[in-house]
Amino acid sequence: MNWNRRRLLAGLATGTTAGVAGCGYAPGGGDVRGEASLLTGIGGPGGSNRFDVAGNWVAAARSGQQWVGEFGDRSFDTATTVRISDRDGNEIGEFVHLEPSRDLALGERLYLLDEANRLVATDPIYDGEDGEDSEDGEANEVGDNTDGIEAAWRVELDEPDAPIAARDGTAYVPDGNRLLAVREGTVVWERDVAEPVETLRVGDGIVLASTESAALALDADGETIWEFDIDGPATFATTGEQTAEGMTVVRARGRLFDDQDDLAVVDTLNGEVHWSTSVRGGSARPAIADGGVHVVTHGTVTAYDLEDGVRRWESGDVGATAPIVAGPAGVYSLGDNCEAIGADADGRRWSHTLDRRNCAVVDGWIDGETVAFLLEAGGIVWFQRVDEEPGLLF
Structure with a gap:
């Protein structure tokens, strides 16, 4: 990688933006900012893309037939190439595994689950500040340039499957009717479940998992914190940095508990239910922002107060699609039809249709004055969230 060139390009882009803003230009809501x-x-014929987002890092993987190797030593293989970037799209490093993969997870290491039933872990990953060579050519104390990330260990499992997750040096892998915790190539604990795990989310000291009939929270040792009967798999959203000290929003495809409610907010530490309600319309993960829980159902976004479940507002049918991104000024979505929207209690604030064939969204986040969407096709697009005030004329 040429870090100096990247910094130069970033500087040119910043200068252009500043120049335009100096002429009185102000971005409007829905404008594409990058x-x-x-x-x-x-690339290559066939294959699929997979992603994970952790902290400021994004892992993007291409699995399938592709050219691999360096310089003249290139061959056509079934492989997985993973690029790790920061959330601005700047590349940190690359890892190539000569097997197709089923899933990946990003923590302090990159973890790949390949089609040969192996979990592969790389060496720890360092970003430009902590592990890259500095501008004067001297290596920082954590490590050297990580352009070529190397494998550290691998372990063969019995019946592993997606989704996998990782946190604090531990990978969590569904394996038949078990959930495994794997650290440094060793299974450190396993938990029996009635059915295969379908959704999995991990935080600091907490593992949230769902099967077709149960939603459960485990501690770092695999012990049950709480468990609820459900109908259909559930998705989870957590407050703060996904720690055990907070609240967890659970949304089931069918029902929660023994009644007809399918959305609930529970205390992460003990499973105490703060409130629950019925929203229907799927199990797309809720979005938490500004003290509110936001859910999308049939194009309509509804916001509930996180503390007591009181409905704050409802947008009406604005064409919103999952996954939605919530912020202090409203919610945002980008549909498969490539129409991006911003909406709030008054309905649509703006819309913008991209000139693309495929805009399936993997994830999204608020990035300052913009909202970013990570696309299944392998890119990130940023939209202006709200209108900016015009700059001063010089």
Whole structure:
């Protein structure tokens, strides 16, 4: 990688923006503020893309037939190439595994679950500040340049399957009717479940998992904190940095507990139910922002107060699609039809249709005055969230 060139390009882009703003230009809600490609140069016939987002890092993987190797030593193999970037789209490093993969998870290491039933872990990953060579050529104390990330260990499992997750040096892998915790190539605990795990989310000292009939929270040792009967798999959203000290929002495809409610807010530490209600319309993960829980159902976004469940507002049918991103000024979505929208209690604030064929969204987040969407095709696009005030004329 040429870090100096990247910094130069970033500087040119900033200068252009400043120049335009100095002429009185102010971005409006829905304006495209930037785009980045995470998988440029990786391809071949067939294959699939997979992603994970952790902290400031994004892992984008291309699995399938592709050219691999360096310089003249290139061959056509079934492989997985993973690019790790920051949330601005700047590349941190790359890892190539000569097997197709089922899933990946990003923690302090990258973890791949390949089709040969192996969990593969890389060496720890360092970003430009903590592990890259500095501008004067001297290595920082954590490590050297990580352009070529190397495998550290691998372990063969019995019946592993997606989704996998990772946190604090531990990977969590569904394996038949078990959930495994794997650290440094060793299974440190396993938990029996009635059915295969379908959704999995981990935080600091907490593991949230769902099967077709149960939603459960486990501690770092695999012990049950709480468990609820459900109908259909559930998704989870957590307050703060996904720690055990907070609240967890659970949304089931069918029902929760023994009644007809399918959305609940529970105390993460003990499972105490603060409130529950019925929203229907699927199990897309709720979005938490500004003290509210936001859910999308049939194009309509509804916001509930996180503390007591009182409905704050409802947008009406604005064409919102999951996953939604919530912020202090409203919610945002980008549909498969490539229409991005911003909406709040008054309905649509803006819409913008991209000139693309595929806009399936993997994830999204608030990025300052913009909202970013990570696309299944392998890129990030940023939209202005709200109208800016015009700059001063010089």
